[in-house]
Amino acid sequence: MDVLYFAWVRERIGVPKERIDHAPATVMDLVNDLRAREDRYAVAFSDLSALRVAVDQELSDFDASLAGAREVAFFPPMTGG
Template identity: 85%
Template structure:
């Protein structure tokens, strides 16, 4: 599964994408695994209220299941006018 990072999330993590071979059960499980990797991941995922997530290009919640998912993307909330 590919994990994609956009905007300031990418800046904090230090690269645009990771490849995860063992798929966690939920998005939150993925977040916990990423936080445990390094301090830069912990910083990127410190405030989940400042993040949005998409699973296979569809907006999802952090409790969304990841079974069969090919891609998870993390990005800040979108604003517009």
């Protein structure tokens, strides 16, 4: 599964994209796995209210299933203007 990071999430983690080989059950399981990796992930995922997630390019919730997912993207909320 590819995990993509955008905007300040990418800046805090330090990479735009990475591939993970395990298959977490939900987005929240993935977040918890990432948080446990290193401090930079823990910082990036410290306030989930400041993050949005898309699974296979569809806006999702953190309790969304990752069964069969090929891509998960994390990004800050967007504003129009």
